[in-house]
Amino acid sequence: MIKLNMQRYSDLFGKTRKDSKKYDSINATLLIKAGFIDQLSAGIYTYLPMGKKVLFNIENIVREEMDKIADEILMPSLAPKDIWEKTGRINTIDVLLKAVDAILTDSRKEYILNPSHEEIVTPLAQKYNMSYKDFPFALYQIQTKFRNEKRAKSGLLRGREFRMKDLYSFHTSRKDLNKYFEIDLKFYWNIFRKIGIEQYVVEALASGGDFTDDRSIEFQVKCDNGEDTIYHNLKTGEYFNEELINKDNITQKEYEIFKGSEAANIFKLDTKYTDAFEYTYKDKDNTKKQIYMGCYGIGISRLMGILVEIMHDDNGIIWSQNISPYDIYFITNKLDNNANTILQTIMNTNKTVLLDDREIGIGEKLKDADLVGIPIRLVLSDKSIRSGGVEFKIRNEDKTQIIPIDNIDKFLK
């Protein structure tokens, strides 16, 4: 059991890197240097043990909230090309990646690597839910997605392969869709609150993109390196993606303008996809009626990148408590009785700890602790013992304090 709550740094796969190389973005540079991810190719990354923990922490928060309003399924990444021809999106969506090979002996069959799953979920729903009694319902998945991204240049913000949560809701009226839309908004805010970035997020109105002719809502995270420009109307309080702004008509005074990175987006698809697949339901009076759809995305790996973009300093990453790979970064130069007492207390309070047990100087360990970004740092040394205990520091604060070893459980809660 102790193994899972305690990781020795000396055994960790994916240690910090000393080189001063800069990658394509702050998030890539810090995540690679701190040992969270490795770049295989532009926009394609491996999640190392600590990176996988962060990714799963985000996924589990998203899952916890989405389980309250939808059923989790898992759809495939591959789809036969003809499904994408039904909606015409094979010609309009410019990020489709195609997989082609000689699967049949006499012909090459083409598949789409789905960047989105409207084309899969609509015919799926149609197979099962045809009666008015089945509505409303909602399905979601957390899954790997692919994009034929021409410029994959922002670390986890813009990947060719990435993790995403996508949810699809089905309704018998626009009114019911609107109602679910508001519910979904509420649960999205729960997610941002749990992740610890609520204060950086705004709801911005944007275009419907490839998905719908209607407007969409984007959850934009204020972020200097964001790819979007957001206009905040100071009079109405509303936020708009630049694409909706007619620049000839506005004055600087009316708007606060800032950069944002899109962490999530939600669309009212109305009947675009249900019409394309001729998916109708049978009402009480036995007539066929139209079905209204909504879709609700959260970029999981992108969120991981955004977190680093907005929560770091010159020395490294600053993880929030619910996302951090470990609760505590514990530096000690020997595993004596004091160290063991501290470790035991950590286990008893059900916290997880990265134990930096390397035979290197304390200076290097302190640097790595800052780079890795775990919220609580403990330093046990001869000096700290002489001062009365173990040194305690919050990653995001300057203050350090000495805590009697018998007392640390009170500080770990």
Add this chain to the structure above:
Amino acid sequence: MIKLNMQRYSDLFGKTRKDSKKYDSINATLLIKAGFIDQLSAGIYTYLPMGKKVLFNIENIVREEMDKIADEILMPSLAPKDIWEKTGRINTIDVLLKAVDAILTDSRKEYILNPSHEEIVTPLAQKYNMSYKDFPFALYQIQTKFRNEKRAKSGLLRGREFRMKDLYSFHTSRKDLNKYFEIDLKFYWNIFRKIGIEQYVVEALASGGDFTDDRSIEFQVKCDNGEDTIYHNLKTGEYFNEELINKDNITQKEYEIFKGSEAANIFKLDTKYTDAFEYTYKDKDNTKKQIYMGCYGIGISRLMGILVEIMHDDNGIIWSQNISPYDIYFITNKLDNNANTILQTIMNTNKTVLLDDREIGIGEKLKDADLVGIPIRLVLSDKSIRSGGVEFKIRNEDKTQIIPIDNIDKFLK
């Protein structure tokens, strides 16, 4: 909280199908009819809510055991083609699926959709672990894989897209590799025990396939529809995949012959991949030395298919307790005080329940309960009340018994 422990059948997405269509295999037919999976295309499936639960139950058992002997990471599905050229496997492995598209403006870039990750994990390990102090170490992932499968005709047993656990271990000597190999075997048996199929599994010697020139060990599950033929040497007790048998030399008496389906395989790769990527480590004396590798696979979605192949009867699936999507299938025609008492007891014992609350005849509900295959069935009816309580039945036994409602907690443990 109750929502997560109790699912009303009327709200379930993926209800049983009444049609008598037969799919390409027993597992596909039963899993599709019972509402666990949906077929998008040959060898490509969606996991519906109950199917996703089964898949995750298997994954979590595998994860629990693998966490004891390796660190979890997540590698990408896409890999640039040139990585696969280094080992030459681009020409020898016949199931590579290629993704091609105009990612760069002036040329089409080709990616491989990895069916296996030796080509990814070896250079990854090389980036981080170069010193003798770093060895041995092992990395694993649970991930979606792709195969250019010419005949995808056995449901979840042979997919074009499938879930897999793959683990890779790295050693400074063949001896150390051998030692880890034995440890891995032990943890694989833990997995089969927890899944409830230990008695069907044998370790069979097989060729190394595309992976190594050495022999490999397959975990073969005795299964009438298995794709492999296994020879059991009655004198030595050893099992062999047919491919290793010289049929001219053997007599029927010496061997018991049966069909098997391969749930897992493990290979001693030795230095094949570390040589290809020139991955060596620096020993204490500062000399460069060879690194020995092993790889260890478990087909997660395939295991789900195998479970159905070996654990079903004429009426449907028979899930083992640890794998079942719910603990209890509860049939009742009204949600009265008795039903609520039973539901409350189920919640208190921390069990999960699928509540068949549909307004249909009890005959159809009993049929569906058998088809879906949840281990415990409870039937509450006027008749059961007159007999003294609720009817209790184990899916895999013929006997039914009436239990006083106050007493059911004792039967649910």
